[in-house]
Amino acid sequence: MKSLLLLGPLPPGLQADLESRYSVHRLWTEPDRAAFLARERGRFDGAVTMSRHGAAADVFDCLGPHVVACFGTGFDGIDLEAARRVGAQVSTTPDVLTECVADLAFGLLITAARRLVAADAFVRRGDWKKGAYPLATSVHGKRLGIVGLGRIGKAVARRADGFGMSVRYQGRNAQAGVPWGFEPDLQALAAWCDFLVLACPGGAATHHIVDATVLDALGPQGMLVNVSRGTVVEQALVDALARDAIAGAGLDVFAREPEVPSALLADDRVVLLPHIAASTRETRTVMEKLVVDNLEAFFSTGRVLTPPA
Numbered sequence: 136m137k138s139l140l141l142l143g144p145l146p147p148g149l150q151a152d153l154e155s156r157y158s159v160h161r162l163w164t165e166p167d168r169a170a171f172l173a174r175e176r177g178r179f180d181g182a183v184t185m186s187r188h189g190a191a192a193d194v195f196d197c198l199g200p201h202v203v204a205c206f207g208t209g210f211d212g213i214d215l216e217a218a219r220r221v222g223a224q225v226s227t228t229p230d231v232l233t234e235c236v237a238d239l240a241f242g243l244l245i246t247a248a249r250r251l252v253a254a255d256a257f258v259r260r261g262d263w264k265k266g267a268y269p270l271a272t273s274v275h276g277k278r279l280g281i282v283g284l285g286r287i288g289k290a291v292a293r294r295a296d297g298f299g300m301s302v303r304y305q306g307r308n309a310q311a312g313v314p315w316g317f318e319p320d321l322q323a324l325a326a327w328c329d330f331l332v333l334a335c336p337g338g339a340a341t342h343h344i345v346d347a348t349v350l351d352a353l354g355p356q357g358m359l360v361n362v363s364r365g366t367v368v369e370q371a372l373v374d375a376l377a378r379d380a381i382a383g384a385g386l387d388v389f390a391r392e393p394e395v396p397s398a399l400l401a402d403d404r405v406v407l408l409p410h411i412a413a414s415t416r417e418t419r420t421v422m423e424k425l426v427v428d429n430l431e432a433f434f435s436t437g438r439v440l441t442p443p444a
Contacts, residue, residue: 184203232418235415236362237287239362248383278327280318281302282321292313331353347374353381355382358382359383
């Protein structure tokens with residue numbers, strides 16, 4: 136039986152499945168992680184993680200030329216250089232969560248624009264009996280800017296077409312064969328659009344790329360949606376809301392999850408979700424299967440099915 140190291144708690148169904156197939160050890164139960172990894176070097180045939188747990192260099196040093204299968208598409212917390220150095224394979228779970236995340240991104244956009252959460256609270260408090268709810272912002276026919284036109288960004292753009300929205304995107308390069316306009320300058324994209332959706336990868340290249348100048352360009356009527364990583368924007372967003380530089384936001388990700396800045400918690404212009412963009416029964420089932428399929432592929436062929444891309 137192959138031996139796996141679990142780097143952090145996994146979804147219960149996936150963890151139970153792995154424990155039925157492999158000899159499994161839970162790294163997070165070890166009181167001295169560094170000592171354990173040094174002591175057990177070469178013991179494990181692979182490891183499983185989630186995007187939020189990542190995989191540091193010490194894990195690859197322990198594993199050697201084996202496999203780390205990640206439940207999730209984000210690999211900014213995985214030390215790919217360390218993986219290359221020891222000859223380890225890394226897999227993620229792309230494609231299978233694209234539509235689910237795009238659904239939630241657009242749901243956040245509509246919820247923030249129409250202030251649905253605050254309106255729900257208005258009814259529950261009995262305030263409707265005292266007067267009408269304030270006017271909100273329409274979505275149909277507006278301008279949508281997307282930062283990162285990958286699988287999820289494209290899926291968000293397709294949904295925007297159904298709302299009669301004009302769409303432009305920003306990324307590393309213009310993409311051939313897409314019907315949406317390319318804007319190479321992020322600040323210019325923010326100045327053009329009414330809604331700015333962040334669907335770019337995390338990591339050093341996108342750390343705090345949405346700063347005060349971008350949010351100021353988005354303007355006091357503009358709104359931000361983030362289904363990317365909290366590291367792309369957070370403190371700049373807190374500051375912009377405090378100065379009424381933008382109208383509101385919808386967030387599924389935060390820089391130090393599960394910690395959320397108190398200013399965001401207190402602001403009813405912001406919709407806050409606990410990183411649930413891919414958290415549906417249907418998507419989770421397919422993601423869990425892809426983790427197992429990647430492990431099985433590596434153990435039978437030496438190659439994973441879906442490496443980071």
